[in-house]
Amino acid sequence: xxxxxxxxxxxxxxxxxxxxxxxxxxxxxxxxxxxxxxxxxxxxxxxxxxxxxxxxxxxxxxxxxxxxxxxxxxxxxxxxxxxxxxxxxxxxxxxxxxxxxxxxxxxxxxxxxxxxxxxxxxxxxxxxxxxxxxxxxxxxxxxxxxxxxxxxxxxxxxxxxxxxxxxxxxxxxxxxxxxxxxxxxxxxxxxxxxxxxxxxxxxxxxxxxxxxxxxxxxxxxxxxxxxxxxxxxxxxxxxxxxxxxxxxxxxxxxxxxxxxxxxxxxxxxxxxxxxxxxxxxxxxxxxxxxxxxxxxxxxxxxxxxxxxxxxxxxxxxxxxxxxxxxx
Ligand code: ADP
Ligand code: MG
Numbered sequence: 092x093x094x095x096x097x098x099x100x101x102x103x104x105x106x107x108x109x110x111x112x113x114x115x116x117x118x119x120x121x122x123x124x125x126x127x128x129x130x131x132x133x134x135x136x137x138x139x140x141x142x143x144x145x146x147x148x149x150x151x152x153x154x155x156x157x158x159x160x161x162x163x164x165x166x167x168x169x170x171x172x173x174x175x176x177x178x179x180x181x182x183x184x185x186x187x188x189x190x191x192x193x194x195x196x197x198x199x200x201x202x203x204x205x206x207x208x209x210x211x212x213x214x215x216x217x218x219x220x221x222x223x224x225x226x227x228x229x230x231x232x233x234x235x236x237x238x239x240x241x242x243x244x245x246x247x248x249x250x251x252x253x254x255x256x257x258x259x260x261x262x263x264x265x266x267x268x269x270x271x272x273x274x275x276x277x278x279x280x281x282x283x284x285x286x287x288x289x290x291x292x293x294x295x296x297x298x299x300x301x302x303x304x305x306x307x308x309x310x311x312x313x314x315x316x317x318x319x320x321x322x323x324x325x326x327x328x329x330x331x332x333x334x335x336x337x338x339x340x341x342x343x344x345x346x347x348x349x350x351x352x353x354x355x356x357x358x359x360x361x362x363x364x365x366x367x368x369x370x371x372x373x374x375x376x377x378x379x380x381x382x383x384x385x386x387x388x389x390x391x392x393x394x395x396x397x398x399x400x401x402x403x404x405x406x407x408x409x410x411x412x413x414x415x416x417x418x
């Protein structure tokens with residue numbers, strides 16, 4: 092009897108999975124292209140839950156944006172060297188986790204890299220190579236140790252005047268994680284949040300197959316370098332082929348080594364797989380800065396984290412436990 096009941100339940104659940112369809116919406120959020128995919132019963136439900144995800148991402152953008160002068164982040168920045176700023180628990184925890192990743196990567200990842208954005212700008216407004224002196228005086232303001240957190244008062248203090256924090260390397264990943272969690276709470280059985288290449292997935296496609304992700308080939312953006320299945324987890328690619336400036340034939344990417352103030356070199360793209368997009372996002376940026384050898388070494392020591400690096404010659408290098416089917 093029990094067996095029959097189990098079989099019936101299995102049949103019923105298969106039927107409900109079959110009745111589900113995949114819907115998606117593409118839109119611009121956090122200054123980038125986002126795509127939200129959900130597996131639900133009809134388009135009305137899809138619209139309802141996708142709106143929830145969009146509202147959540149918009150809310151996070153307001154919290155972490157450093158261009159919006161009214162965000163908590165801007166308040167921290169404008170009080171650098173002046174006074175601690177009381178912030179929400181959410182922002183406090185995000186900064187706390189960001190500082191932990193700085194520790195894990197020996198400072199390769201550092202949200203206080205942001206004071207360098209006066210020197211390196213990737214919006215087309217840079218006309219010349221910055222001087223050594225300019226870089227030196229700007230990089231002196233970078234240092235995650237000088238982000239002072241006070242848990243008791245939920246406050247953040249940037250110790251030095253001119254210091255600045257920015258979430259360019261972690262914010263989209265965080266937003267993808269939060270949107271996924273919210274949709275799961277709303278009983279969406281499967282989906283993908285694609286935050287401009289920072290992806291978090293859950294469940295399976297309506298036909299029962301795993302989701303697959305294509306990793307862009309940085310040397311030919313219309314071609315995939317690899318296609319991999321991913322069921323419940325995040326995959327994030329950081330590339331230096333989208334945002335960069337060029338002086339005297341050298342390409343300077345938007346990922347800055349916080350220790351030198353110069354853009355990281357030697358790597359075209361880093362893809363990181365991790366349970367959460369936030370960590371994957373931060374680590375993808377960090378591997379760029381750490382370089383191939385140290386970066387791989389670090390990734391291989393972390394449980395449930397893998398990476399694929401494409402070096403400047405187009406060579407593909409992977410962490411220990413990853414197998415690529417197609418290159
Ligand atoms: P993308 O935005 O293309 O996905 P990343 O996730 O690698 O790329 O983030 C790069 C962004 O992170 C830069 O545009 C900048 O805002 C910020 N950033 C640059 N260097 C660092 C660094 N060393 N640590 C933390 N954030 C950084
Ligand atoms: Mg990143």
